[in-house]
Amino acid sequence: MKKIHVIAPSGANPEPQSPFAAIEWFKRQGFEVQNTDCVERRYQRFSGKDAERLSELNQIGKLSGEHLVLAMRGGYGLHRLLPDIEWQQIANAIQNGLQVCGHSDFTVFQLGLLAKTGAVSLAGPMLNYDFGPKESQAEIIPDPLMWKHFQAAIQDRQLDCKVEAQQSYLGKSTAGELTGTLWGGNLTILCSLVGTPYFPAQKQIQGGILFLEDVNEHPYRIERNLMQLLDAGILGSQSAVLLGGFSAYRLFDHDQGYDLHMVFEHLRKRLPEVIPLLTDLPFGHQANKVTLPVGASGKLSYNSSGFVLQSKW
Template identity: 45%
Template sequence: MSALSLTLFTPSGVLLQVGPLKLAARRLKALGFDVNIDEAALAKHQRFGGDDDTRLAAIHRVAKQAPDVALASRGGYGLTRLLDRIDWKLLARSVEQGTRWVGYSDLTALQMGLLAHTGAQSWCGPLAADDFGRETLDEVTPDCFAEAMTGELEAVGFRTAEGHDGLQAKGVLWGGNLTVLTSLLGTPHWPKVKGGLLFVEDVNEHPYRVERMLLQLHQAGVLDQQKAVLLGGITDWKKSLLDRGYDLKGMLAHLRTVTKTPILTGLPFGHVDTKVTMPFGMKVQLVVEGRDVLIGWH
């Protein structure tokens, strides 16, 4: 079997240094991928990986090339600027040809738009520079990514808090970065998923802001339409003197009083060192036994 072709591209924030991208390319080659770095991957314009036209052209160029894997170099911000101009049918054709678009964080905008406009699936997983380009890389993240890209991976598992034993559900797995997700609500780029499994993660967002965004989704009718909500990493937020005991647990306790949808914690995904790779927009099955959660697909 020939090596899977993998293209690194920069659709969002600027890459300040070339080192992490080169390290990522070496590690990905060591995993057996035939790695290509897009010609505009190191472009710079203000805080972006090139101006809007440059980044849009890169996305369309990768879609036309249709590699086996299209892996974003990093997140940040920038894709929201491009959503109204992306040729979604072109991206969907690349998916039909076998391309797996992979990333998280700001790439949530592209994944949501792709599902909303075409129903095409993508993959939530690591970023090139932010994960494969780190000084130290765990074993789970690259192994899970490689198995997902070759089609060997059919399930991911994790431990959650007590209280969900026996829960079983089937539905479309979707979601991503909560801030990006919420910003798309009410736009044409929001996929209307009912009976799905919604997963969310975020970074540098205090629990009260996470609560406010989740309440917005609830008040818009989104949470009650899902079979489960899976909470990934809510990381790097700072406590405030005003909290007076309010924290993530308090936030979750309140949310569970307003929505009937089960909220499971512990999903190893988001701005965390160890993350799984999962399908986005694919129908999956969720099974909980005790505190063990399994998400499977075919």
């Protein structure tokens, strides 16, 4: 796959240097990069007016299977577009080989696509920050782990992720092996879709392997969202819950020792004991992230020392 088609479906680009540096980096790797004008588009806080962003999104349904569609960045904006996205046309293009990748606000599109069509998309890196520097950086060298897993996803359509980290929240079973549908993404975004037509049906995610991450959210907000998913019966219907990066938050004196680990401990107490709760998945708003197939079947083996997550789609 040597054609990258950039889309900007959410927030406007806040980093003038980042997308252009990323585009040049991809070109040096031998990729043809298309639709690059979108990185300069802006309307209010969005990367263009709603009609512009919707049209761009629906156009990807006409791309060939040689293309990888890569979101520029997250932010906010995709919720506005959901009712008018041509889901089936995009799913047909994916069936013919097209791949679509992003994370953060792009979770909206990924879960909507899964709910409406069952098509697989990629939760992984985006143009800004992952392949281009922030304004404070002179340059960026893409994280080796991220690049390795990204290539495995777009070229071989496979995931083989090994995590070596002590697992303290496994529950009743300290070791096991299971299979299920891989799904998830940004926790806040996922919660915002519960009860809407863009949240996967129970039959699609029953017994699934749910992965979650978030950014700029205090631990109590993380806990509140997890409690919502628990009380809605979503967490309790999974085969496993994988927690990725929860980054860029700040604790306060008022917290008095309450932190992210306290959140995980409380979730472990309420989550059915047969469901393993795993931590340290390299995924989220961080440099070292794997690329995960949303909607594909996955295999998970785990013990107290870590876990292995695999998929082929």
